[in-house]
Amino acid sequence: MNIRSLTRGDGVVIGAAVVLFIASFLDFSSYDCPQGVDCSRFDSPNAWDSLGLLMSVFLAGVIGAALLIVSRAMPGRKVVGLDLGQFGVALTVFALWTAFWTILDVNNAGAGLILGLLAALVLAAGAVAGPLVPALKAPLLSPSGPAQGVQGGQQPYGAQPGQGYGFPGGQQQAPYGAQPSQGYGYPGAPQQGQPAQADPAQAQQAQAQAQHPAQGGAAPAGDFTPFWFAVPVARPLYGEDGSPNPIAELAPGTWYLAVEQRGQSLIAQTQDGRRGVLQDTTGIQRG
DSSP states (O other), X not given: OOGGGOBHHHHHHHHHHHHHHHHTTSBSBOOXXXXXXXXXXXXXXXXXXXXXXXXXXXXXXXXXXXXXXXXXHXXXXXXXXXXXXXXHHHHHHHHHHHHHHHHHHOSSBOHHHHHHHHHHHHHHHHHHHTXXXXXXXXXXXXXXXXXXXXXXXXXXXXOOSSOOTTSTTSOOOSSTTOOOOSSTTSTTSOOTTSOSSOOHHHHHHHHHHHHSOOTTXXXXXXXXXXXXXXXXXXXXXXXXXXXXXXXXXEOTTOOXXXXXXXXXXXXXXXTTSOEEEEOOOTTOEEO
């Protein structure tokens, strides 16, 4: 899973789950040692000594948090008819509900039970409010710039050596939706890996292809030019067949290639070669 796809809400969930797991090893209840009695050998039980409490509060919350994070990597997966994320939220709320009534039933609650209740509260709040509160929907890690997003000096996915249109840090184009004038991929302009002056016959052929659409009613090649882009927040990528279930998730901080435009949507290609429809194109960053 790409860590840049995690949101601040996911960070809250992960942190609360870690604290909840640690709390399971702390004392379940406290006691007052009578004066004059050696209580150093008294072993106070923890959650691992009570299977019901361990499974219904501590492990239920940790498992719910894990399902929430896994749902980010595998959108659309379901358990008993529920999405993984929804099932995870239900487990975190159940853990909070059980912890609340358990601590009311204990006379002298120990550090493990008190800390467990607080962690379960934060965990459930992060799970429920994560998709709703804008501050929690923001990326956990700020997306890096186009040049920083390429590790090890390697070329971006699908880019040719050198600089040109679509290469992050290379020649830029007019705002999204504007017609290109000259640049890589535009009919009649110099292409990468070719000499500056092309053969006259090839130039005439390119102009003819630009003036006459290809068979099947396709739009001229100059109407749309592929470009690199990044999304501000994680967004689902749907199949071109119109399926309602996402086939992938576009993560902030990663560059994707837009290969086609369909109305207000874009046909995007992921690093592993999958293509799908990006329905929400608001706020995208062009490379």
